[in-house]
Amino acid sequence: MRQTWRWFGPRDGVGIEDMLQAGVEGVVSALHHVPTGAVWTPEEIARRQAEIATRPDGTPSGLAWEVVESLPVSEDIKRQSGEWRAHVAAYRDSLANLAAAGIRTVCYNFMPVLDWTRTDLAWRVGHGGTAMRFDLIDFAAFDIHILQREGAADAFPEGVADQAARRFAAMDDARREGLSRNVVFGLPGAAENFSLSDVRDHLAEYATIPTERLRANLIDFLSQIAPEAERLGIRLCCHPDDPPFPLLGLPRIMSTEADYRAILDAVDLRANGVTLCSGSLGARADNDLPGMMRRLGDRVHFLHLRNVTREEDATPCSFHEAEHLGGGTDMVALIHAVLAEEAARRAAGRDDASIPFRPDHGQDILDDLRRNAQPGYPAIGRLKGLAELRGIMTALSHPLVAS
Template sequence: MRMRQTMRWFGPSDPVSLRDIRQAGCSGVVSALHAIPNGEVWPVEAIRERQALIEAAGMTWDVVESLPVSEAIKTAGPERDAHVAAYRESLTNLAECGIRVITYNFMPVLDWTRTDLGWELPTGAKALRFELDAVAAYDVHMLRRAGAEAAYDAATLERAAARFAGMDEGERTALERTIIAGLPGSEEGFTTADFAQALSAYAGIDAERLAEHHLAFLRDVCPHADALGVQLVVHPDDPPMPLFGLPRVVSTAADLDRLFAAVPNVSNGLCLCTGSLGVRPDNDLPAMVERFGSRIGFLHLRNVAADAPGAFHEAEHLDGQVDMVAVVQAVHRLSVAEGRSIPMRPDHGHQMLDDLGKSGSNPGYTAIGRLRGLAELRGLERGVEALSKA
């Protein structure tokens, strides 16, 4: 059984068209209704409308990414129960439309975070990059979060101060926008004042409490998901470390062990993102494929490479600190053992070739960079398959 090849599509306004995705060799699409505010129900009519567009292009809507978990649920705020009820209703409507893999994350306030959306590689292509020094420069010198200095070591604080001092106003604004103004797949954007207010909602919520809120959410929705035959797959923290005083609770194999032990429902699953988990050298990705097995309902295959203290960039799909050959071998063994084709998408491609001159492309989601990644992963999988039969 081979992985089911998909790409993410952000809807009719996405500069990468469904036609482009079909030509890349995909049979499936990963999409979401980003226009619907967090905490509200996804109506059947809106789901079917998006589904019809995808099917008219000759593909199927295989995975939802994402059905957002609201901040009220994450903080156990006053609207929490109403938002959980809406979430269950959205799951019902998705199942009615035949969509049964639903991605979500439990990252507080911010979705995936980067500090540079166009870091130039030696080839002239551009990649996404995360730099802790830049985060500290923003946190300490621009956001001026109370107690921020305690989150960083002395060397990082020194580099961050120098970094901030060397930035002009335009560079500071660009950094602010990159970190907090919203990214593809992020349903909310902020100003610095908004961000500070959002952070205040997490005062007193440490990692243990956030993890309990996560388990409470799953205990409320998984029995319903079980009955519907849908799988909720959690996306790991990206990057897998606390940021801006916010805890992270889906960063390691131990975090996932706790999650699945506490809520053993069959619908409680994992989106295995090799880039997010692969930032941490203590995460053994092939072993995690083996360990979590049938919990894995969706795969994000991408690679990362450290390039400075506390910094990493999105590397070529087969060339980084993730052993992608071993990961695909483990996925192949899992697929054969369980007789299923797991949806996969190439994640966070480089901006390259003609895409360098195009405006409006979503960072990490250009056509050609993902096409290259998919082609490499497709070839790798065919090679692994052939060797397994030799």
């Protein structure tokens, strides 16, 4: 298992020196400043590679950009509207440029409008640190009473709308504004400047796109992109929906093992693969993460290892980001399945036997509480998670256990 770390670029509050001291082997990054739908040029790729390869004092870091997360898929591609054909062509060009630069693993997602959704970005947990949280009642209060989406009240399980009405009535203006800001944070690049009107406009554009249409659009996209990725030696890996259930009336197509199986079978190339995110998928009680790794492992190209605590087992449900060995996912069983898949790949002579993973998210603890890093990406919380995951890997690989 290849130990990697997500880095958002020079403005990230967790820097190159932090990664080195965490003992990571490679870096996960992206060109967040390049507009979605535009080509990632060789010059911009080389600039990010140089930033990763260099310490603040100008000496070599020894680190390299190994995984892209993510090369974004435009809303036009997802809807097959507007400039979608030009955006597909640009995507192909970006893949070629990444391959020429030696980068072979590319994570992406096909979530409409929202990249991820939380109602609280700094929820206080028992030990005094903070975690990101999705509160179903808060979200319903936003959807029904702040966004005022038509039909929203009928989209939630019985009793949720009544609880949301009481919750909303108890909120002051600051709490309502904070809730809106947290939900909208999942809109890429829009954390501070997306209005509710903008959100409503985005939702309206998906009003005539049901689940099966969105799935067909993803298959069409992959039918055009995956053969080129295969030729270039690039491994594409689709991230699951976060959270893995419908929100805001939008279709969801990557929330379960069956969803992944449909896409993998429809475009049956090794280049068409999976980002197995144990946190996103773990927000559903019916997702068996170790089993998914065993059954889909041949096409798993990237791993996000994190845990969530489901506050009930219904779907949808409230949940919060747990410590890496807490929550509802059996991380020991999951890593055991990963190591078994890697052994099978080595026996088959595959060149991708070591699967890159990163300690995804993490609770803000100790100095994280003053660092003001990207929400969900603390330094010490992730370092703690990486150490715990590394301990499991070491134990399961030890001759006393492996034999």
